[in-house]
Amino acid sequence: MNAIISISRRNFMIGVASTAGGLSIGFNLPFIKPALAEGAGTTPEVPEVNAWVVIRPDDTVVVRIARSEMGQGTLTGLAQLVAEELNCDWSKVTTEYPSPAKNLARDRVWGNFSTGGSRGIRESHDYVRMGGAVAREMLIAAAAAEWKVPASECTATKGVVTHAASDRTASYGQLAAAAAQMTPPANVTLKDPKDWTIAGRPLPRLDTADKLNGSQIYGTDLKLPNMLNAAIRACPYFGGKVKSFDAAAVAGMPGVRTVVQVGDTAVAVVADTWWRAKTALDALPVTWDEGPNRQVTSASIAAMLEEGLGADDAFIGNSQGDAGTALSTGRTVTATYAFPYQNHATMEPMNATALYTPERCEVWVPTQNGEASLAAAAEAADLPVQQCEVHKIHLGGGFGRRGMQDYVTQAVQIARELPGTPVKLIWSREEDMLQGRYHPITQCRLTGALDADGNLTALRMRISGQSILAAVMPQRMQDGMDPIIFQGLTAASPEGHIGYTIPNLLVDHAMRNPPIPPGFWRGVNLNQNAIYLECFMDELAHEAGVDPLAFRRKLMANHPKHLAVLDAVAERIGWNTPAADGVHRGLAQIMGFGSYVAAAAEVSVTDGQLRIHRIVAATDPGHVVNPAQIERQVEGSFVYGLSACIYGECTVNGGRMEQENFDSYEVMRMAEMPEVETIILPSGGFWGGVGEPTIAVAAPAVLNAIFAATGKRIRTLPLKNHDLA
Template identity: 50%
Template structure:
């Protein structure tokens, strides 16, 4: 089979370092070597993705990480749809990075983020399934000595139509594996899909309800040691000294490992390692950022709103002239704080360095980056590394960063020959994230006498994630990634100016579920509500008028309005808010129904989220992602805030970084899936984007109080 990927190790490295946190790799890159695949499993391999066993069970390989989003079921469904195997006999297997390297990236990208798993791989996965199906058909036809066109594949069986003879996949798999794969295959028309679009039970759930050791934290190897780590509490600070003689001879101690900005204690179990670490007197060199606070950082970022010369991302028409001519001009400033990802499984990684080789077991969102990081840290060639992907106890973007891998390999190198599992305490995890960036935005809008939007100026002052990971993508000072949802806003406005001020403090920032669509839609869609209010128009109708050239955005807006009964009478005290936002290749709109008491008690009575991801692979999983986005998004809006004092993060654990609990989850959540076909969008993030503004707009409708700063717990509001 021709692989759709560029077959070079250069690509492996390029992709690997893309989310490597700015890691510079200085490795000799050997010329591409085409490696012959060794068949894994009992049966033969038909394509890189598919192994068919003699009993007709099928192993489908999964290259993307499973962190709860369900792609370890959705991706195999795409393969199986075309393969025509018996779905009940499908098992999955994660791809190892050494095989991926040896076979010149036969499995494409392993990076799992940006809601890309399905939308970026759907075509080559379906082709892989179709290719294997054609090979099985050809093998059966050869055996029967009949034309292939007389044979069909169905539910794991090849049928010769005229004679009604049947052969199971397992009976012809060996023969099929020896055939040349067809050059071209025809993919099924969506109308003929049997699996895609119908809810399937997730393949990973049985193991998850029986407590199987699936996660990185569960890795157990013979003779394994355990490491706990303390990192410099001030970002960019350094280790000055550690009085490790204090714990010499302590029970279970194996070694104290000093890193540039951290100290690790290696012991015979994690609790002992962590307890010893806590008794170690450590002196840190905080560096120049030791005095920074939330207030000082906010002031620093906010300067970007005042700066008179900043790069311009879009400038259409003449906003200043339009403001001068406007019947009404409104202005507002918005703020979103730093947030921690807080996956429930803290960062961890297990590594073994021995004889010039490195083996890594990691819950990572980018196994190839983990591989490259391990090689660079250990100082060995890529060929001498293998990364085994575990399940992830939540990712949300945090596990695309390789800091914990780097540490685990460095520690393993210091105790060469002993496998070491590095596990961060929750406190380390809370205080050493790549945080959702702090962002401020200032808007100015002009309306004519009829209440039409004539001019809009947006100034975004924000930390940039790309500055840390892909600075080359920042063109002429404009980080279009940071301007997500802004620079590409769907609304038709004749005079528009968008300015960007990059303001990077010492706080590391990163991709957190929905990324800049986590805070930018809050600002944009609340301000659109302000415009509608100033225009004296219904916020739904106001948006409709501006979206006439954007049928997909309009479609989900209408779907959410319809499902929520927008405009219909409400129970006493209840009010609605609406918002729309496209992101990650999909479209979403939300309507919240709330009531707010005079004492600020917020009751979320109903949440309606409409999503158009083009095609839905597994509707039940898609609905689960909507529910997940509501919990994750509302946690951020209601309580989420990371603050700093003396250069360090003040929050330390779940008692002061609040996560939504079951009793607080809105009981009335409706996922309205409106796939319009013709494209493939993401599902794990898009539903989150319109939630914050729809909620805040509902609060405005209920109270007349405009929320321009998050979280709501700082705005006198309390969830009941």
């Protein structure tokens, strides 16, 4: 089964005729450094060596980065891969984003822009390295032609081409213009990763300095001449829409320019400043057509899923042996788990700035998928895609939410009411919380059978709940089945397969889709699947009277990479030696996003108060492009995963979400942050992701440690709803 994750909503780009490009109406970006804003054309005086590499006369190397930087470090990692093959001077490297419209105009020379599923590097490492290698050969060819010597006698090192026999050298900056005229070589050989000197090293990020002094421009910070600001409110009832609003009531408020309905579902106020727009919006009388879902509550959704736990309609994700028969004999254990809705809660609320004229539409937006943003802009503007452009901006967090384009559509719809005037739309935090594309809700009933020796002979996992693909990418469904619901649980997949050999195994899914819009949320379905599987393995081990590590190891002989990361965390945490007084341990492992991951946690529970002292995490992503960035992603993943485990829950009442801000949607803060030790175990031979997989082992490792500490099995998240005393 193919479980590759894609956040791209649209496949329209392929095959779209591309004739335009360069239709810019001459807007400049006075507050954005070219290197961080629109690329591929910001330095027209310097011809590119190829699509990936521009080298300026001062030897600055501009590496084009197609994927979006949202904190995960992909910008730096991809630049390292290009620079590695280019043999340039790393200290001279800077980056720029090519624009989605130029990608379209150039037959998608930069490939996929979609940034999600921990795919930024693992899906593009080959062609970006190729881009660097081809550029290197063109630079060498240019020098050889100039010196009238065979290219084979020239070498390129640290941004300089040398012909040793004649003792001549030329810098890349001197050669770039001539190199651009060279014919690209038909074949290049990529370096063996063991020979890397730039890639594979823990280099500092390229984008840190501007984040320390306020000069980094995010979408919310954008300033354009004559720009207006918009605040928006969409119907908070899922499936509802606007019935009426009284624009006249706020038309005279300070700074207000106009009040517009946005599609069927939302109302926006446009004003000179965002604060004035929001103030007027808060005062605007709006009546909603509350739609068909006013009776929907968290309880009604839970009942819908509970019915699915025993229903006959189910899609099979993994089937080995005969679980049904095997579970009818021997000692069985059954448990039901539940994982709630979560909001992405990026620190930067959704936003987009649009400038519309009847001939052209431009959008400036922090997006995880520039091409999907372009498609949304063209559709909302009702213009050919060739007459639209998207300018990508660094994201103040993405986590999957910014793969969706609803805010782009809204910004263009608003800008159409004000042709020729740029309008910046910023969602309030409340809008962000109420108009999420939520981590889907599921429950899981697990039954395991143990033989007389305490061996696991059969496992049945029935997942009941919501499909992401059915809502956002129905074209990826397979005969009605959502393949990604089974993340980490499938039999054989390079994306993530189960790490246990269980003679009789059945994993299936009863799809139950409540009327709440789901989305890809960092870690996606691996998060809850790891909780279900790994907490239940702990339950089975306890029932069998076997140490949880030993219990797992017996099932992992055929899964050496899963086992290696599990053994690594067990060894580092000191599994076979006693913990400090009052401290208890838990383990978990899973595979997802192409990487093998495991975690061990140490916790204490005193008078019901949980304290997570220490996490050890191991990851085998195959190849390592930047170990320092992997450490950061792993540390951060525990904040994301433990926030969900401890606090994360969006509850539904009256057909809408109840949580509207961080005061009711609490997240983890500094005081609760455990120490995190990261072990990187690259076994080579494959490319796994690192932004997401370790999230999945955070919660089960901690939950298993909580059981060790308290004897309580927490099967319904989040923890805040439980008394641990």
